Amino acid sequence: MNSQTEFINEIRLKDGRLLILREPQTADAGEIIEYLNTVGGESDNLLFGKDEFHLTVEQEIEYIAGMSRNSDAHMILAVINDTIVSVAQISSSSRPRIAHNSEIAISVKKEYWGGGIGAAVMGELIRHAKARGNIRSVSLGVRAGNAGAIKLYEKFGFEKVGVHKDYFHVNGTYYDEILMDVMLPS
Numbered sequence: 427m428n429s430q431t432e433f434i435n436e437i438r439l440k441d442g443r444l445l446i447l448r449e450p451q452t453a454d455a456g457e458i459i460e461y462l463n464t465v466g467g468e469s470d471n472l473l474f475g476k477d478e479f480h481l482t483v484e485q486e487i488e489y490i491a492g493m494s495r496n497s498d499a500h501m502i503l504a505v506i507n508d509t510i511v512s513v514a515q516i517s518s519s520s521r522p523r524i525a526h527n528s529e530i531a532i533s534v535k536k537e538y539w540g541g542g543i544g545a546a547v548m549g550e551l552i553r554h555a556k557a558r559g560n561i562r563s564v565s566l567g568v569r570a571g572n573a574g575a576i577k578l579y580e581k582f583g584f585e586k587v588g589v590h591k592d593y594f595h596v597n598g599t600y601y602d603e604i605l606m607d608v609m610l611p612s
């Protein structure tokens with residue numbers, strides 16, 4: 427990590443390992459692409475599968491740079507021993523009439539599942555949303571049947587608010603997307 431990195435938080439996981447939460451820098455671009463192409467193949471629950479994340483390093487660098495300029499979006503990396511173990515994002519619209527709503531996306535590398543990383547990252551995203559001051563609702567979409575993720579979201583107060591029928595098409599099967607929201611105290 428260099429001195430330019432915006433450090434957000436560090437958390438001691440239940441197995442004793444130190445989890446660092448920080449904003450991405452352009453130097454992370456290659457590892458983020460590799461990470462996304464790996465996690466895409468580790469579950470059928472994401473919007474993309476193995477090697478289906480097609481940004482080049484240059485495009486990812488531009489994406490990260492755009493993120494750091496965009497006050498409506500916040501991307502965080504969770505890192506253990508200099509390895510990215512989770513990538514997550516919260517974003518909202520710049521349109522004033524809907525700017526108080528936000529949306530979350532989160533993934534954790536499979537070998538690290540069950541260690542408290544998803545909860546740590548979710549906690550940070552919600553903390554960020556609250557700190558923004560104007561955010562009233564946080565939304566996400568989860569593939570029907572992804573019981574572990576749904577349990578994690580319910581722990582943070584998310585409730586099912588709707589369904590996108592047959593939203594996912596994975597290995598020839600259609601799955602609904604469950605839409606979940608949590609309202610933040612005003």
Ligand SMILES: CC(C)(COP(=O)(O)OP(=O)(O)OC[C@H]1O[C@@H](n2cnc3c(N)ncnc32)[C@H](O)[C@@H]1OP(=O)(O)O)[C@@H](O)C(=O)NCCC(=O)NCCS
Nearest residue numbers: 469471533534539540541542543544545568574575577578
């Ligand atoms: C869903 C995901 C983000 C959870 O991350 P994680 O680091 O494994 O979650 P944590 O270890 O922090 O678990 C937090 C809580 O979530 C729930 N949970 C997580 N995984 C679970 C599982 N497989 N079964 C049941 N509950 C689960 C539990 O309530 C858990 O709390 P507990 O350990 O005190 O029981 C991770 O499994 C993942 O990336 N999966 C693949 C991609 C995906 O589904 N992303 C979400 C798309 S919407």
